[in-house]
Amino acid sequence: MRTLIKNGTVVTASDTYRADILIEDEKIVSIELESMAAYDQVYDAFGKLIFPGAIDVHTHLDMPFGGTVTADDFTTGTTAAAAGGTTCIIDYALQTPGKSLEEALQAWHARADGKCAIDYGFHVAVTDLNDTILEEIPDLVEKGYPSFKVFMAYKGVFQVDDATLLRVLQQAGVSGGLVLVHAENGDVIDVLTREMLAEGKTEPIYHALSRPPQAEEEAVNRFITIAELSGAPAYIVHLSDAGALGRVAEARLRGHKIFAETCPQYLLLSIDRYYEPDFGGAKYVMSPPLREEGNEEFLWDGLASGNLQVVASDHCSFNMKEQKELGLHDFTKIPNGAPGVETRVQLLYAGGVNSGRITQNQFVDLVSTAPARLFGLYPQKGTIAVGSDADLVIFNPDAPFTVSQGTQFQNVDYNPYEGFQGHGVPEKVFSRGELVINNGKYVGKIGHGKFQKRSPFGQF
Ligand code: URP
Ligand code: ZN
Ligand code: ZN
Numbered sequence: 356m357r358t359l360i361k362n363g364t365v366v367t368a369s370d371t372y373r374a375d376i377l378i379e380d381e382k383i384v385s386i387e388l389e390s391m392a393a394y395d396q397v398y399d400a401f402g403k404l405i406f407p408g409a410i411d412v413h414t415h416l417d418m419p420f421g422g423t424v425t426a427d428d429f430t431t432g433t434t435a436a437a438a439g440g441t442t443c444i445i446d447y448a449l450q451t452p453g454k455s456l457e458e459a460l461q462a463w464h465a466r467a468d469g470k471c472a473i474d475y476g477f478h479v480a481v482t483d484l485n486d487t488i489l490e491e492i493p494d495l496v497e498k499g500y501p502s503f504k505v506f507m508a509y510k511g512v513f514q515v516d517d518a519t520l521l522r523v524l525q526q527a528g529v530s531g532g533l534v535l536v537h538a539e540n541g542d543v544i545d546v547l548t549r550e551m552l553a554e555g556k557t558e559p560i561y562h563a564l565s566r567p568p569q570a571e572e573e574a575v576n577r578f579i580t581i582a583e584l585s586g587a588p589a590y591i592v593h594l595s596d597a598g599a600l601g602r603v604a605e606a607r608l609r610g611h612k613i614f615a616e617t618c619p620q621y622l623l624l625s626i627d628r629y630y631e632p633d634f635g636g637a638k639y640v641m642s643p644p645l646r647e648e649g650n651e652e653f654l655w656d657g658l659a660s661g662n663l664q665v666v667a668s669d670h671c672s673f674n675m676k677e678q679k680e681l682g683l684h685d686f687t688k689i690p691n692g693a694p695g696v697e698t699r700v701q702l703l704y705a706g707g708v709n710s711g712r713i714t715q716n717q718f719v720d721l722v723s724t725a726p727a728r729l730f731g732l733y734p735q736k737g738t739i740a741v742g743s744d745a746d747l748v749i750f751n752p753d754a755p756f757t758v759s760q761g762t763q764f765q766n767v768d769y770n771p772y773e774g775f776q777g778h779g780v781p782e783k784v785f786s787r788g789e790l791v792i793n794n795g796k797y798v799g800k801i802g803h804g805k806f807q808k809r810s811p812f813g814q815f
Contacts, residue, residue, distance in 0.1 A: 356379070356380060356395050356396075356788070357377060357378065357379050357384075357392070357393065357394040357395050357396075358377070358378040358394060358395065358396050358397070358398070358745075358785075358788060359375060359376070359377050359378075359390060359392065359394040359396070359397045359398070360375065360376045360378070360397075360398045360400050360405060360747065360749065361375045361390070361397055361398070361399050361400065361401075362375065362399055362400055362401040363375075363376070363400030363401070363403050363404065363405040363749065364400075364403070364404050364405065365386070365404075365405045365739050366404050366405065366406055366715050366716060366719055367407065367716065367719055367724070367738055367739050368716055368717075368719045368720035368723070368724035368725070368738070369716060370716070371715065371716065373388065374386050374387060374388060375387055375388070375389060375390035376405065376739065376745075376747065377390055377392050377394065378745040378747075378785070378788045379788075380788055381744060381745060381787035381788045382742060382743065382744060382745055382787075382788070383739065383740065383741055383742065383743050383744075383745050383747075384741060385741060386739065386740070386741060398749065398783060400749045402751075402753075403749050403750060403751050403752075403782070404715070404749075404750045404751075404752055405739065405747055405748065405749055405750070406440070406719055406723065406739075406747070406748040406750055407719065407723045407724065407736070407737055407738050407739050407743075407746060407747065407748075408440070408441065408442025408443065408473075408723065408736065408744075408746030408747060408748055408784065408785070408786065409439075409440050409441040409442065409699070409700045409722040409723045409748070410441065410442070410443045410444070410445070410722070410723050410726040410727055410730075410732065410736060410737060411436060411441045411443075411444045411445070411667055411668050411670070411696055411699060411722075411726075412444075412445045412478075412616070412665060412667050412726045412729075412730055413445070413447075413592055413593065413616065413618070413667035413668060413669045413670075414432060414436075414444045414445070414446045414447075414667075414668060414669075414670045414671075414696055415446065415447060415669075415670065415671040415692065416428055416429045416432035416433070416444075416446055416466070416467070416670070417429055417432075417466040417467075418446075418447070418449070418671065420671070420690055420691070420692070421673075421681070421688070421689075421690035421691060422681060422688070422690070423673065423678050423681065423690055425671055425672055425673060425692070426672040426673055426674050426678065426694075426765075426766050426767040426768075427670070427672045427694070427696075427765060427766050427767065428466070428470065428766075429446075429466055429467040429470040429471050429475070430470045430471070430472065430801050431764065431765065431766035432444075432670065432672075432696055432765070432766075433470075433471040433472040433473045433475065433804055434472045434764050434797050434799075434801075435694075435696050435697040435763065435764035435765040435766075436472070436473055436670075436696045436697065437472050437473050437784050437786065437791045437792050437797065437799065438697055438763075438764045438781075438784075438792050438795070438797065439696065439697040439698060439699060439700050439701060439781065440700040440701070440748045440750065440781030440784055440792075441473065441696065441699070441700060441722075442473050442474065442736070442746035442747075442748075442784065442785075442786045442791075443473060443474040443475065443476070443732065443736055443746065443807060444473065444474075444475050444476075444696070445475070445476045445477065445478055445502070445726075445730055446463065446467070446475060446476075446477055446478075447463075447477065447478050447479075447480050447504055448460050448462065448463035448477045448478070448479050448480065449463075449480045449482065449513070450479070450480055450481055450482045450483060450488075451482075451483075452482055452483035453483060454483075455487070455488065455491060456479050456481065456488060456491045456492075456495060457491060457495075459479060459480070460477060460479065460495075460500065463477055464477075464806070467806070468806065469802045470801060470802065470804075471801070471802070471803070471804025471805075472786070472791060472797070472799050472800075472801055472803060472804055473786045473791065473803075473804045474736075474744075474746075474786065474787070474804050474805050474806075474807050475804055475805075475806060475807065476499070476500070476730070476732075476806065476807040476808075476809055477500055478500070478502040478503065478504050478535060479495060479500050479502070479503050479504065480503070480504040480505070480506070480513065481503055481504070481505055481515070481519070481523055482506070482513050482515065484515065484519045484522060484523065489522060489523075489526050492523070492526045492527055492530050492532055493526070493529075493530040493531075493532075495532075496527075496530045496531045496532050496811050498808070499731075499806075499807070499808025499809050500809070501531055501532050501533060501730070501731050501809050501810065501811045501812055502532065502533045502534075502535055502590075502730055502731075502809075502812075503523055503527050503532055503533070503534050503535065504534075504535040504536070504537070504592070505519065505520055505523055505534060505535070505536050505537075506536070506537045506541075507520070507536060507537060507538050507539060507540065507541055507574045507577075507578065508537055508538075508539035508540070508541035508544060508566075508570075508574070508642060509537075509541060509642075510541040510542060510544070510545045513537075514541040517577070517581060520534075520536070520578060520581050521581050521584070521585055524581060524582055524585035524587040524589065525585045525587065527587055528585055528586055528587025528588070529587075530811075531811025531812055531813070531814070532587075532811070532812060533588055533589070533590055533614075533729065533730070533812040534582070534587060534588075534589050534590070535589075535590045535591075535592050536574075536578050536589065536590070536591055536592065537592055537593070537642070538571060538574035538575040538577075538578050538591050538592075538594075538599070539566060539570050539571050539574050539642060539643055540570040540571075540573045540574045540577075543569075543570045543573070544565055544566050544570055547564075547565040547566075547567075547570075548561075548565040548687055551564065551565050552685065552687065557684055557685050557686055558629075558636065558686060559629045559634065559636030559637045559639070559640055559682075559686050559689065560626075560629040560630060560636060560686075561686050562629065562640045562644055562686045562687075562689065563626050563629050563644035563645060565686075566642060566643060566644050568595075568596040568597075568598055568599070568646060568650075569598070571594075571595060571596045571598075571599045571643050572596055572598035572599045572601075572602060575591055575594070575599040575602045575603065576599075576602045578591065579602055579603070579606045579611070579613055582611070582613065583606065583609075583611050587612075588612035588613075588614070588812060588813070589612070589613055589614070590613075590614040590615065590616070590729065591603065591613070591614070591615040591616070592616055592667070592669070593616065593617065593618050593621070593643060593667070593669045594615045594616065594617050594621075594654075594663065595617065595618075595621040595643040595644070595645075595646055595650075595654075596643065596646055596650065597646075597650050597653035597654070600615070600653055600654065600657045600662060600663065603615045603657075603662055603663075604657070604662045607662060614664050614665070614729055615657075615662070615663050615664065615665075616663065616664065616665035616666065616667045617654050617657070617658070617663050617665075617666060618666065618667055618668060618669045618695065618699075619666065619668065619695060619698065619699055619702040619703060619706070619772075620639070620641065620645065620669075620693060620695065620771065621643075621645070621646065621650075621651065621654055622651050622654055622655060622658075622666075622702075622703075622706060622707075623651070623702060623706055623772065623775075624639060624645050624771065624772075625645050625646060625647060625648040625650070625651065626644065626645045626646055626647055626648070627648070628645055628771075629644075629645070634675075634679075634680070634683060637675065637679040637680075637682060637689050638675065638679065638693065638769050638771050639693060639771060640679065640682070640686065640689040640690075640691055640692075640693075641669070641671070641691050641692050641693045642691045655707070655712045655713075658707065658712070658713055658717070658721060659712060659713055659717065663721075664720075664721070664725045664729065665721060665725050665726050665729065666699065666703050666721045666722055667699070667726070668695035668696045668698075668699040669692070669693075669695065670692075670693075670694055670695045670696035670699075670765075671691070671692025671693065671694075672692065672693065672694035672765060672766070672767040673690040673692060673767070674767055674768045674769075675768055675769050676768055678690055693771050694763075694765045694767045694769075694770065694771065695771070696765065697763055697764055697765050698758055698770070698772055698775075699722065700722055700748075700781065701756060701758075701777065701779055701780070701781070702758075702772065702775070702777070703718060703721065703722060704718060704750075704752075704777070704779040705756075705775075705777025705778060705779055706777070707721075708779070709777060709778055709779065723736075723737050723738075724737045724738055725737075727815075728815050729812070730809055731809030731810035731811060731812065731814065731815075732807060732809055732810075733815040734815065736807075744787050745785055745787055745788040746785065746786055746787060747784075747785045748781045748783070748784050748785075749781070749782050749783040749784075750779060750780070750781050750782065751779070751780050751782050752778065752779050753778060754778065754779070754780035754782070755776065755777070755778050755780075756776070756777055756778070756779070756780050757774065757775070757776050758770055758772040758773060758774065758775040758776075759773060759774070760773060764797065782794055786799065786803060786804070787803075787805075789803060791803070
């Protein structure tokens with residue numbers, strides 16, 4: 356099957372130009388100013404931008420957490436991702452203490468295989484380290500899982516100690532792995548949380564107040580210090596705080612391979628959301644929490660200057676009804692996380708490109724190319740080039756959109772950006788040459804999404 360996309364403006368991380376793109380089966384086979392090639396079907400993209408499919412390297416689908424399971428599974432979550440212009444996700448397989456990393460991957464493959472609308476991969480979260488677990492790391496890199504996550508927060512659940520951080524970094528570093536971290540000081544948060552509960556402070560705002568910016572900055576700094584000591588590259592997930600970003604910028608200036616992602620929620624929402632009436636603040640209970648207004652300006656600057664390399668969603672959806680409600684009388688029982696896999700690309704385009712904070716090319720880099728390079732998918736994904744997967748988005752930069760729970764694909768009973776208006780709509784989305792989204796309708800096949808074996812860190 357040969358598909359021609361004609362007359363569009365191709366936007367990659369480095370270039371913008373008019374071209375016709377010819378797809379044969381799953382791959383891009385030619386990019387020419389005016390293609391004369393024969394084709395079976397044609398799409399006219401005049402007046403539209405063509406982006407490489409976006410890659411969301413931080414999702415949690417079908418994940419047990421906080422006494423419940425996320426509202427989106429791999430079918431609803433990947434369909435929602437596609438609707439938003441994302442053609443590949445990397446989710447987290449979490450080690451159960453006492454079990455192997457392989458067992459975690461088997462469990463997550465059972466959740467995802469045959470159920471995805473778009474391509475997917477897994478990071479592996481290490482929660483319980485010993486010598487045998489350490490030995491699994493090089494094997495897993497070989498098998499296409501070159502990224503490992505550690506948590507410095509969620510005391511008593513996922514949190515690991517500094518010795519574990521160092522050992523995972525050392526082993527990953529010599530094996531071609533990249534270590535990802537949730538950087539908040541879990542011990543400090545634990546003390547503050549107990550104090551607040553003892554004072555009868557149970558509302559959602561205390562989630563944010565018990566996790567102050569200093570808890571993030573300290574953990575980011577400690578992690579960077581340990582990473583530098585180990586010599587291994589490292590990546591900070593969902594960075595939310597200006598002070599923490601300063602620590603990343605300093606380490607990068609020293610020449611260390613430190614990378615960081617932020618998320619739309621930290622760019623567009625602020626701490627006052629926790630005061631929404633009738634337990635509405637629970638919608639935004641996530642970790643790290645939303646920060647004071649003004650903090651987001653530092654993050655936008657970080658995206659523009661290159662100190663932040665990736666925008667991911669940290670999609671982790673729980674319904675208000677029966678899930679967030681578990682914490683009606685105790686903020687610590689509100690499952691942490693919020694939906695965002697569907698809105699990430701449009702929110703960044705509207706909030707970043709349309710407001711002049713980042714260029715279209717930077718936008719493509721942040722949502723697609725840099726994630727592909729850092730996580731071993733480039734150049735198969737993350738760019739528009741001959742030989743790359745035909746993961747493509749025909750994007751109408753002038754079309755208006757309004758975010759609404761009522762029209763979303765995400766399987767959750769609210770949207771944290773309800774009513775947000777902007778311009779820029781992914782009208783057609785192709786996953787390996789298959790049209791999966793056509794003007795707001797899902798037209799793909801569940802099970803089309805394939806597991807992506809990724810390359811070791813740095814091989815691009
Ligand atoms: O609150 C959040 N971010 N939930 C998802 C798990 C995590 O920490 O990334
Ligand atoms: Zn986290
Ligand atoms: Zn997360």
